[in-house]
Amino acid sequence: xxxxxxxxxxxxxxxxxxxxxxxxxxxxxxxxxxxxxxxxxxxxxxxxxxxxxxxxxxxxxxxxxxxxxxxxxxxxxxxxxxxxxxxxxxxxxxxxxxxxxxxxxxxxxxxxxxxxxxxxxxxxxxxxxxxxxxxxxxxxxxxxxxxxxxxxxxxxxxxxxxxxxxxxxxxxxxxxxxxxxxxxxxxxxxxxxxxxxxxxxxxxxxxxxxxxxxxxxxxxxxxxxxxxxxxxxxxxxxxxxxxxxxxxxxxxxxxxxxxxxxxxxxxxxxxxxxxxxxxxxxxxxxxxxxxxxxxxxxxxxxxxxxxxxxxxxxxxxxxxxxxxxxxxxxxxxxxxxxxxxxxxxxx
Amino acid sequence: xxxxxxxxxxxxxxxxxxxxxxxxxxxxxxxxxxxxxxxxxxxxxxxxxxxxxxxxxxxxxxxxxxxxxxxxxxxxxxxxxxxxxxxxxxxxxxxxxxxxxxxxxxxxxxxxxxxxxxxxxxxxxxxxxxxxxxxxxxxxxxxxxxxxxxxxxxxxxxxxxxxxxxxxxxxxxxxxxxxxxxxxxxxxxxxxxxxxxxxxxxxxxxxxxxxxxxxxxxxxxxxxxxxxxxxxxxxxxxxxxxxxxxxxxxxxxxxxxxxxxxxxxxxxxxxxxxxxxxxxxxxxxxxxxxxx
Numbered sequence: 001x002x003x004x005x006x007x008x009x010x011x012x013x014x015x016x017x018x019x020x021x022x023x024x025x026x027x028x029x030x031x032x033x034x035x036x037x038x039x040x041x042x043x044x045x046x047x048x049x050x051x052x053x054x055x056x057x058x059x060x061x062x063x064x065x066x067x068x069x070x071x072x073x074x075x076x077x078x079x080x081x082x083x084x085x086x087x088x089x090x091x092x093x094x095x096x097x098x099x100x101x102x103x104x105x106x107x108x109x110x111x112x113x114x115x116x117x118x119x120x121x122x123x124x125x126x127x128x129x130x131x132x133x134x135x136x137x138x139x140x141x142x143x144x145x146x147x148x149x150x151x152x153x154x155x156x157x158x159x160x161x162x163x164x165x166x167x168x169x170x171x172x173x174x175x176x177x178x179x180x181x182x183x184x185x186x187x188x189x190x191x192x193x194x195x196x197x198x199x200x201x202x203x204x205x206x207x208x209x210x211x212x213x214x215x216x217x218x219x220x221x222x223x224x225x226x227x228x229x230x231x232x233x234x235x236x237x238x239x240x241x242x243x244x245x246x247x248x249x250x251x252x253x254x255x256x257x258x259x260x261x262x263x264x265x266x267x268x269x270x271x272x273x274x275x276x277x278x279x280x281x282x283x284x285x286x287x288x289x290x291x292x293x294x295x296x297x298x299x300x301x302x303x304x305x306x307x308x309x310x311x312x313x314x315x316x317x318x319x320x321x322x323x324x325x326x327x328x329x330x331x332x333x334x335x336x337x338x339x340x341x342x343x344x345x346x347x
Numbered sequence: 348x349x350x351x352x353x354x355x356x357x358x359x360x361x362x363x364x365x366x367x368x369x370x371x372x373x374x375x376x377x378x379x380x381x382x383x384x385x386x387x388x389x390x391x392x393x394x395x396x397x398x399x400x401x402x403x404x405x406x407x408x409x410x411x412x413x414x415x416x417x418x419x420x421x422x423x424x425x426x427x428x429x430x431x432x433x434x435x436x437x438x439x440x441x442x443x444x445x446x447x448x449x450x451x452x453x454x455x456x457x458x459x460x461x462x463x464x465x466x467x468x469x470x471x472x473x474x475x476x477x478x479x480x481x482x483x484x485x486x487x488x489x490x491x492x493x494x495x496x497x498x499x500x501x502x503x504x505x506x507x508x509x510x511x512x513x514x515x516x517x518x519x520x521x522x523x524x525x526x527x528x529x530x531x532x533x534x535x536x537x538x539x540x541x542x543x544x545x546x547x548x549x550x551x552x553x554x555x556x557x558x559x560x561x562x563x564x565x566x567x568x569x570x571x572x573x574x575x576x577x578x579x580x581x582x583x584x585x586x587x588x589x590x591x592x593x594x595x596x597x598x599x600x601x602x603x604x605x606x607x608x609x610x611x612x613x614x615x616x617x618x619x620x621x622x623x624x625x626x627x628x629x630x631x632x633x634x635x636x637x638x639x
């Protein structure tokens with residue numbers, strides 16, 4: 001194996017499976033998860049409506065980033081239409097509710113299914129070909145969706161979009177109030193996280209591990225790489241649609257600019273910063289995109305530039321992203337002891 | 348018919364500019380597997396710099412272009428390769444894709460801060476007159492653009508096929524390992540392609556900015572058009588990117604007039620998706636063989 005291939009495997013081998021973790025590492029990992037959950041549950045008692053809004057935005061953003069992470073972290077393909085799929089989710093659900101009086105929850109499910117179907121239709125041609133064709137096709141697709149939203153004003157409200165979107169209620173319990181809506185988005189994030197966690201542990205997720213370790217071998221063993229990648233893309237798009245159905249009632253309006261290409265590029269940066277292929281990656285990435293700018297208000301319009309420069313430096317020096325630091329720490333401080341892992345490391 | 352031929356000429360003229368940008372894109376891809384997602388921003392930035400030079404030195408557009416060119420060769424050619432591309436090449440194409448996307452965002456947001464969010468007017472290289480030629484009307488600006496682009500394209504083709512350095516560059520693009528065995532200084536050739544690309548985008552900026560106006564968000568559209576031209580034509584071949592550029596320009600102009608101007612950029616995207624569906628190596632590209 002050449003040196004470059006070695007390096008490439010080093011980058012792509014961001015393994016999620018935790019075989020050979022020491023007990024101490026397990027405690028640290030689960031402990032910090034519990035701490036995070038407790039923090040997220042109690043925080044509304046200490047901050048005002050505005051920060052609750054910011055945290056809701058963080059949760060909604062993280063869901064979409066989780067979708068992209070499935071794609072980039074496991075299938076190793078770049079999608080540049082995460083914004084467009086959020087737009088599809090947001091517009092489809094909003095218009096169903098406003099124009100046809102469909103129940104919010106039904107509209108949400110329809111919007112997610114539409115996103116998945118469109119995702120599969122877009123991914124199919126692009127993924128038949130090796131290389132970064134998906135990136136190009138999704139780039140074009142994002143542009144198409146925004147053009148559609150801008151031009152078809154009899155349906156979408158044109159450049160002005162749709163205003164005064166109502167927040168839903170659940171069993172007659174209104175989610176209008178910020179704290180309630182915050183908890184609602186938190187529950188949605190938990191559902192999305194569990195879904196992603198389950199998928200990675202399922203045979204489907206293991207197939208991806210095999211794919212990443214050695215695509216040629218995986219294929220020779222009968223893994224249909226294209227259909228697995230397509231599935232990752234379709235589900236990733238579905239999660240973006242899901243996130244879109246939440247962002248519309250959260251910000252209470254939709255307009256085409258919310259879903260333009262720049263948004264999709266931001267999602268890409270989020271996944272890279274958080275660490276692609278790590279469950280915690282999208283949560284960290286969304287924190288960098290939505291919460292940190294609130295603390296760095298002085299940076300204002302420069303923030304995105306700093307973010308981009310940060311990503312470039314990160315890729316240059318730490319190709320595994322922020323969550324990759326965790327892995328580094330684990331390697332350094334929590335020695336892996338199982339002989340199987342030792343063998344794998346020597347291989 | 349008169350309108351059709353006028354649109355066709357305008358389409359060929361803008362297509363020629365897309366071709367210049369797409370050829371640079373294809374060259375980078377061939378020699379270093381760099382998919383430059385910042386290619387559109389590489390065209391947007393020199394447009395602004397030419398404007399700044401014009402107002403700072405109080406000179407015309409051509410002298411301003413001549414001052415801008417070496418700056419761009421250094422920044423988008425030499426520095427881009429040395430600082431961003433070279434350190435990332437060993438890690439495969441994925442980190443490089445992300446890095447150029449990061450660069451694109453940086454340039455775009457930077458331009459917005461430096462030159463503002465409004466579109467600035469940009470002077471034509473020649474005055475914009477309409478000439479009639481046996482019933483066909485064409486604008487002088489379009490014809491000049493077309494002329495300049497064709498001269499550059501022919502010059503580039505001659506250089507790549509007839510000169511020693513050009514052929515070495517082609518050899519590097521086709522197969523770097525064999526080129527190295529043949530004693531070609533591959534690194535130098537790769538650097539040349541980066542310099543060529545920087546030159547091409549600067550010329551592209553000079554020719555396209557009059558019709559696009561100088562705006563920070565131009566890179567999005569232009570980059571997309573350049574990718575599409577390269578992929579539609581087949582981006583492992585310089586001539587593929589060339590023909591792709593013309594094709595995209597024509598389709599965009601005709602579609603905008605006859606079908607819907609709101610969907611101007613949608614027509615090339617549909618073409619792109621069709622090409623990827625039915626002929627993924629591009630209309631004029633060659634199939635790449637898979638290596639294990």
